[in-house]
Amino acid sequence: MSPPPGDSAYDDRASIEEAVRLGDHRGVIGGLWTEIGELQMSFLKANGLRPSDHLIDIGCGSLRGGVHFAAYLEPHHYWGIDSNLSLLDAAYALEVPAAGLGARLGRDSLVCNEEFDFGLFGREFDVAIAQSLFTHLSANRIRLCLCRLAAALKPGGRLFATYFEAPEDHPWDEPIMHPQGVLTYGFKDPFHYRLSELKDLSDSLPWRLIWSGDWGHPRGQRMAILERVARTTVSGKP
Numbered sequence: 001m002s003p004p005p006g007d008s009a010y011d012d013r014a015s016i017e018e019a020v021r022l023g024d025h026r027g028v029i030g031g032l033w034t035e036i037g038e039l040q041m042s043f044l045k046a047n048g049l050r051p052s053d054h055l056i057d058i059g060c061g062s063l064r065g066g067v068h069f070a071a072y073l074e075p076h077h078y079w080g081i082d083s084n085l086s087l088l089d090a091a092y093a094l095e096v097p098a099a100g101l102g103a104r105l106g107r108d109s110l111v112c113n114e115e116f117d118f119g120l121f122g123r124e125f126d127v128a129i130a131q132s133l134f135t136h137l138s139a140n141r142i143r144l145c146l147c148r149l150a151a152a153l154k155p156g157g158r159l160f161a162t163y164f165e166a167p168e169d170h171p172w173d174e175p176i177m178h179p180q181g182v183l184t185y186g187f188k189d190p191f192h193y194r195l196s197e198l199k200d201l202s203d204s205l206p207w208r209l210i211w212s213g214d215w216g217h218p219r220g221q222r223m224a225i226l227e228r229v230a231r232t233t234v235s236g237k238p
């Protein structure tokens, strides 16, 4: 028996690859290329990102934010991971040269992996961003991401992760139409989460949720800032 299809729209590699082949590598990751790219950069800069930091961009896609980060950070301090090889290839073939970033970012800084295997980079990071990633992940996958990232981020390092928020009393099985026109679900992509759910996920691992709120995302995604707390085990046990 073959495994069931994944629970994210981005698990359909063939469709993503076809969109990329048709020249839509900017649209298939959500569009609003300039607006959401610049928003990520300005938010992280305003929240302490320094050129000397090593940044891991989780679910980096075709580098909508990546081209800004790679230009701001010192050469070879930007790293990206994504489950769709076609997006990484399009980014490196088209966006990196267009932005004049070839000397600042090597192709091997962009890794294709769907299980958050940050060990493939062979290094630690200071800061992480997951823009429009948790919106496409089930809770179990978010837990895996947090668990593995905890082993790759320096203690005190921060993860900036966007998500669609559900009110605490929202029925588990009912979708939400957000004011910006996006329909989200508790059980399928695009996912929404109660803040308490994210807190539960992070509290069971070496993470502390330090802030969440509106950060001006045009589609109404919230931003959560999590800090990697010093703890030696990532098993969830204290």
Ligand SMILES: C[S@@+](CC[C@H](N)C(=O)[O-])C[C@H]1O[C@@H](n2cnc3c(N)ncnc32)[C@H](O)[C@@H]1O
Pocket (backbone or CB within 6 Å): 008, 010, 028, 029, 030, 036, 058, 059, 060, 061, 062, 063, 064, 065, 081, 082, 083, 084, 087, 113, 114, 115, 116, 130, 131, 132, 133, 136, 141
């Ligand atoms: C909406 S796009 C956002 C891309 C990028 N963060 C940006 O802001 O432009 C979501 C990205 O997450 C990637 N993704 C989904 N599931 C993933 C997983 N399990 N591991 C790594 N990347 C994943 C998708 O391939 C896609 O590129």
